[in-house]
Amino acid sequence: xxxxxxxxxxxxxxxxxxxxxxxxxxxxxxxxxxxxxxxxxxxxxxxxxxxxxxxxxxxxxxxxxxxxxxxxxxxxxxxxxxxxxxxxxxxxxxxxxxxxxxxxxxxxxxxxxxxxxxxxxxxxxxxxxxxxxxxxxxxxxxxxxxxxx
Ligand SMILES: [Zn+2]
Numbered sequence: 001x002x003x004x005x006x007x008x009x010x011x012x013x014x015x016x017x018x019x020x021x022x023x024x025x026x027x028x029x030x031x032x033x034x035x036x037x038x039x040x041x042x043x044x045x046x047x048x049x050x051x052x053x054x055x056x057x058x059x060x061x062x063x064x065x066x067x068x069x070x071x072x073x074x075x076x077x078x079x080x081x082x083x084x085x086x087x088x089x090x091x092x093x094x095x096x097x098x099x100x101x102x103x104x105x106x107x108x109x110x111x112x113x114x115x116x117x118x119x120x121x122x123x124x125x126x127x128x129x130x131x132x133x134x135x136x137x138x139x140x141x142x143x144x145x146x147x148x149x
Contacts (some may be wrong), residue, residue: 002084006075007031009087012107027071047077055080062099063118065085066132067145074082076102092116121146123147 001022005014010024010032023043029044057074059065068076072093079086079102081106086104095102120129124141133143 002082003086004075004079004082006037006086006088006090006093008089009028009036009107010042011035012100014087014107018098023078023082025071025074027074034107040117042074045076045078045082047081055100058099059096062096063120063145064096067092068096068118078099080116081102086087118145118147120144 002023004023004025005028007028010028023045024042026044026046029042048082051082052073054067055073056087059068059076072090075086075088076093076096078084079097080100086093086102087106088109089107094104094106096102105129120132120143122129122141123135123144125136125139127136128139128146129137129143135141136143
């Protein structure tokens with residue numbers, strides 16, 4: 001089995017069983033390098049464009065797109081491409097993975113146990129939107145991300 005680790009999984013020292021392969025996208029390598037972490041035995045693989053686009057498409061539908069970083073998208077796209085398990089504590093990554101049928105393991109937290117969808121709600125007029133706007137299209141108020149059941 002292959003594992004894709006996010007930066008905090010590497011920094012926290014997650015270690016899968018010895019014979020397992022660890023792969024990371026270039027963005028994760030940059031993040032851990034910047035924090036001074038050295039490591040061996042990890043394979044750097046760039047996810048293909050089509051997998052990135054697929055993840056972006058699903059993340060827009062689940063409402064996670066605005067909170068996912070480009071590196072988070074790479075992590076998800078790489079797991080999709082390589083049929084790997086993601087090691088992450090990031091709820092947005094876990095949620096998109098869940099929707100995509102990608103397996104994930106949480107480092108510490110119990111993780112989400114059901115799929116979550118998000119909407120944006122205007123703090124001024126209270127309208128809900130399924131996609132993100134910089135300001136409310138009706139009243140210009142600030143939008144806040146809310147979880148819907
Ligand atoms: Zn409004």
